[in-house]
Ligand SMILES: Cc1ncc(C[n+]2csc(CCOP(=O)(O)OP(=O)(O)O)c2C)c(N)n1
Ligand code: SF4
């Protein structure tokens with residue numbers, strides 16, 4: 349008999365379901381992290397933002413760094429990240445999160461500082477701040493949610509929108525000649541000497557969620573080295589503005605986004621860059 | 623205690639920032655104020671550990687200020703007109719989030735890229751808000767290199783007292799000219815934790831959030847009402863104005879900053895000619911000394927407002943006297959500094975001649 353079955357058998361022998369004594373500390377294998385506030389996410393069902401929020405909260409809890417962590421929320425769907433993540437947070441102007449993070453980290457160099465930004469925020473209006481923050485090698489973690497669209501404002505074209513992909517401002521599909529090509533900013537920042545750890549992850553499958561969590565943990569831990577910027581892209585879905593069900597959006601992401609935005613480490617501290 | 627030194631206005635301001643115990647400066651070069659960043663880069667970190675960072679733009683600078691100010695540190699930036707225009711979005715966020723900080727504007731001639739010569743064309747932008755939404759900075763207008771230094775300390779005091787951004791509004795001439803300054807002694811850098819800062823949440827307090835986003839209209843109105851209440855409080859407590867020879871005056875010349883000194887010279891020339899002329903120099907541009915002008919309007923025959931712009935503060939002077947006496951304007955633009963003689967001429971022509 350495997351371990352799980354043993355535990356279950358044990359339960360039925362020793363607990364009285366009617367008294368709800370099944371929910372006791374020794375039985376708990378998974379619960380809401382202490383670092384998430386008691387609030388319902390406003391994100392659309394199936395949206396990757398919720399998953400990544402939870403992963404960040406889990407990492408902060410597991411590393412026991414809640415009291416040493418300061419987050420920066422973007423302008424984008426994640427603007428209310430501070431309503432969920434139970435850490436001190438500052439809400440930045442659109443695109444400026446990494447400059448705000450720089451200001452905080454420079455005066456509090458021993459704290460853990462992370463920014464959480466969408467693709468419009470980080471790779472369009474905030475491109476300058478993103479590149480210069482990474483180039484200076486600020487010892488912060490940047491979590492970059494690339495859903496190929498402006499989620500919050502209702503589905504306009506983002507710098508990361510794929511060629512041919514429809515949005516409200518590329519209704520016939522993105523045309524590279526008149527609208528430009530999607531920007532692979534993650535590869536771009538990996539070229540900069542200031543970045544320390546650059547990786548691209550996704551959360552549309554359980555094993556990928558686990559990998560993303562590991563990357564986030566690494567991104568926080570590496571801040572202790574003070575050797576440069578950690579940059580984690582999460583290729584994400586936006587079921588609402590892609591006009592798909594959550595499941596469809598995950599399939600579409602796998603079939604279309606991942607070939608253009610391949611997953612994996614792009615730069616690692618030990619030099620095993622891809 | 624304090625030594626007298628011959629210093630450029632910009633350098634005196636930078637030195638004062640170090641001595642005031644400032645924790646960080648984020649800025650981007652622009653004439654005529656680059657000496658602030660240069661001076662600080664040379665010695666601030668070595669002397670007090672003050673963080674100095676040359677950002678990639680004024681947009682980045684002001685957002686670095688926003689982040690660092692949110693930790694409760696004494697933080698500042700400086701720039702000149704075009705750079706200050708770029709900062710306006712960030713300043714609006716800082717004002718709404720109620721973060722203390724110092725922003726220095728060494729005003730140059732505009733609009734556009736304009737000129738690197740001194741001007742006062744940024745009065746409206748500085749005292750009426752500047753960015754989007756209803757907010758005010760506390761605006762101090764030094765008229766000597768001494769005040770360039772002293773107002774840095776005062777700015778940080780006011781910024782923390784009211785949790786409000788403070789602007790020192792000066793100009794390219796004051797920034798560049800050398801005068802004797804008595805510097806105040808070095809103050810320690812110290813953490814003043816008031817409880818709202820984002821510095822990492824201990825277990826026993828809820829998380830601190832710095833934001834200017836209040837999506838519910840009633841909440842956003844509440845925030846606005848709170849800000850307005852604070853501005854009224856600032857108006858009650860913090861008006862600073864200098865009145866020179868106003869007691870027996872028949873006429874007043876008024877101006878702020880460098881211009882106030884030229885006005886003083888013009889007033890002396892006028893007195894030599896037998897006219898009783900006084901000078902009013904607003905030191906705080908927000909809050910503005912409306913009452914001073916209102917009261918003088920019962921005693922004097924007219925006021926000449928002099929500015930290095932097309933007439934901005936004059937609107938507040940007119941508002942203050944509410945039509946009781948004539949208010950005339952004399953201005954130079956494009957980086958030209960008015961002379962005492964031309965001010966006297968304008969006074970004689972527009973005010974004394976007009977009143978008699
Ligand atoms: C200066 C400024 N310009 C434009 C906007 C409007 N705006 C809000 S969110 C957003 C796009 C956000 O898209 P993204 O960063 O991809 O985040 P997502 O919602 O997709 O997660 C825009 C354009 C703004 N708030 N501020
Ligand atoms: S609009 Fe898109 S990005 Fe925003 S919450 Fe909904 S699914 Fe997520």
Ligand SMILES: [Mg+2]
Pocket residue numbers: 466467468493494495496497498499506
């Ligand atoms: Mg997006």
